[in-house]
Amino acid sequence: MSFIKKTTAIICCIFTVVTFTNNVFSQTETQTQPKTDTNSNQHPIDSRPKLVIGIVVDQMRYDYLYRFYNQYSENGFKRLLNDGFSCENTHYNYTPTNTAPGHASIFTGTTPTNHGIINNNWYSRAENRIFYCTEDKNVQGLGTGNPEDKNGKMSPRNLKTSTITDELRLATNQKAKVIGISIKDRSAILPAGHIPNGAYWHDASSGKMISSTYYFDKLPEWVNDFNDKKLPDTYIKKGWELLLPLASYTASLPDENNYEAMPTKDKKATFPYFIDKYDGAKKYRQFPYTALANSFLKDFAQEAILKEELGKDKITDFLTLSFSATDYVGHRYGIYSVEVQDTYLRLDRELAAFFEFLDTTIGEGEYTLFLTADHAGAPTPSHLHDLQFDADYFEWDSMKVELNTFLEENYGKGEFVTYLSDQDVFLNRELIIQKKISLEEIQQKTRDFLLTQKGISQAITSTELSKQIQRTGFMQLVQNGFNPKLSPDVAFLFQSGYMDSYYKKGGTAHGTPYTYDTQVPLLFFGKNISKGNTHRRVEITDIAATLASLLHLQQPSGCIGNPIIEIFE
Structure with a gap:
């Protein structure tokens, strides 16, 4: 073969290899990047959903998705699993795994090192006392009856970085509406961020949904009207009975066992639970320890969507919704109890009703939501000890x-x-x-x-x-x-397997770096969300980064997470 022919053949081979390599890299990049709208005339902001709902289920373990799967309805958790995207290996990347840092980390996209909410309570060297995460002496309570009641003297001022909800408000010149709702004050306040339209939580003294003067001078009339209905009293009078026949429950432990805390001195930890016999604040303090509190919170969330007209215009709104009763029940009765299983079966039905409400009110395919937990929960040490664990x-x-x-x-x-x-x-x-x-x-x-x-x-x-x-x-x-x-x-x-001695009387806790406390569910559903799942490790700080990409927003100021690109359609 002549020199010219040899040179031409070599050049052709190099061109073929380079072309093939470029194609491979191009295909790989295409497969790992979020899909973009093919309509070049549409502004990316126009693809935003009308409403984003961030659901946090307090103390929900990942395995609850599957342990109770066969008894879930078709339109609650199963709808999210079958029609949404599930991150099957989601973990907290710090400790302690508790409620306040959990909610703060989900919505800031960073850890306590940066956002400053290091625990629910911590010792303050400066003040030589125990300090509560959202306490604020400079505000007054609204709806508490007494403005100086500590239940209402709360705000997000101790949160040191911005949230994804803050970034949405800032990007829209505060035209986007943001509302935070929970039974617990910290679970409503921290997700809603620094500049929301409001945050509301349950007052254990009155049974009302309350707020503070950090947000406004007086409660909106719709909140007063809602409180006037006295729905907690209705639920309390109804009582908490099993949703299904006892024999159909698959919990590891029987309804009466040695590993549960007594709800009161004169009541065994067995169904049914009727708390209407208690007067005044005592019945309202017991209310969050029943699955009924989740139903009440769902009612309030739906009222907030209607009265605040969330999702009614072209500007994306954001509702943060944290179900706290799951944590109260878990703490008192433990992760293998009939009470926990019934709580999740009932929550599943409430979620199904809530999703149907969103389909009707906002429009099916017009909203996006995610569901996760602020931490998981540990097995009860006395139970483990009896099973011959070192606990x-x-x-x-x-x-x-x-x-x-x-x-x-x-x-x-x-x-x-x-x-x-x-x-x-x-x-x-x-x-x-x-x-x-x-x-x-x-x-x-x-x-x-x-x-x-x-x-x-x-x-x-x-x-x-x-x-x-x-x-x-x-x-x-x-x-x-x-x-x-x-x-x-x-x-x-x-x-x-070790725990605070407070739980010797029964029930469970959380707060450690072990997977029983760090692994939680993470489900995305709705507009611009693909169907499927991933088993790669995802960290809780990735949620805010993902939402920022989804909504075309700046990431929160301390965000260290990365977008979960598999979820994008």
């Missing part, structure tokens, strides 16, 4: 005394331990300075002591977290939940 309870008070005694043996007399609870140790900084003790050294001594205690698996000091980046394992989750200004001197982790 037990912690006594905070005795451990605090023992730790302080240990530190006194090393540094002399004094109250060195200011606060010990919830896997946190706060040391007395003033005393440490007064005695001229190295903070790093006493933190290390504290850590070393904790690691000698049964049921504590790991411990780390704030100095270590500040100096060294934890890149793997559970310590990475601790660091993602660590805020240098607010967090404890030493953080420690329970061994799997």
Whole structure:
């Protein structure tokens, strides 16, 4: 073959390889990018849904989707699973896994390190007291009867980064309407962000839905009208009975067992639950511990959509809706109880009714929603112990005394331990300075002591977290939940199966980095959402990033998540 022919053949081969490679990369890129509207004349904002609904089911474990699947209706959870997109391997990427940081992380797209909601409560060094996540002394309650009632003195001021709901309001010159609703104040306030049209929560003293002067000077008339109906009284009088015959329940434990807390001194943890015999605030305090509270919240959400005219114009609105009764029931009765199963079967029916309401009011295919949880829930240690697991309870008070005694043996007399609870140790900084003790050294001594205690698996000091980046394992989750200004001197982790001694009387808790607390459902449904699922790992901080892409918004200010591109049509 001549030189020219050989050269031509080589060039042809190179061109063929380059063309094939480019095609492969082009196809791969096309498969991994969100699909775009083929109508070039349509502005991307025009593809936004009329309404976005962010549903959080407090303490919902991932396996509840499938453990109770056969008894779900066709139009509740099954509708989301069959016609929406399910992220089957969704986890929290920090600890502690509790309600306030969970709701904040979902809607900010970041972890407590950045958004500053490090727990439901934490010890404030500046004020030398326990601090509540949404407390605000500068506002007054609305609807409480007493404006100074602490149940109403709440706001989002402690949240340090923006939310996806904030970004929607900012992008539309605050023309988009944002409403936050829950039984719990923190679960309504934190998702709604800093500049919503309102946030509403249940007052355990009166049974009413209330708010604060952070949002407006007085409650909207429609809220007063709703409260005048006294729907909690109607539900309370009706009572909580089983939805199905007891024999059809598949819960691991019988209705009466040794692992549930007693609802009251004179009532066994068995169906039915009638709380109408209690007077005044006591019945309203018991109300969230029944599945009926979810029905009440759904009623209020539908009223909010109608009266606030959400989804009625071309500007996308946002409703955040957090069902709290699932958490109350889980805490009291445990994850394998008949009470938990009945709560989810009833919630499934309420969701089906709510989706039908949205189809009629907003229009089928005109809204987008997601459903997830703020954390999951652990098995009850006494139950695990009886099954021969290594599981037990912690006594905070005795451990605090023992730790302080240990530190006194090393540094002399004094109250060195200011606060010990919830896997946190706060040391007395003033005393440490007064005695001229190295903070790093006493933190290390504290850590070393904790690691000698049964049921504590790991411990780390704030100095270590500040100096060294934890890149793997559970310590990475601790660091993602660590805020240098607010967090404890030493953080420690329970061994799997261990829990606060408060739950010795029955029920369960959460808050650890173990998968029984971190793995939650994540379902997307509605406009611009494809059908299907993914089993790749998704983190809770990806939700806000996904919504930002879906709505063509700037991501929240502290967002560290990535869009879940598989969900896009």
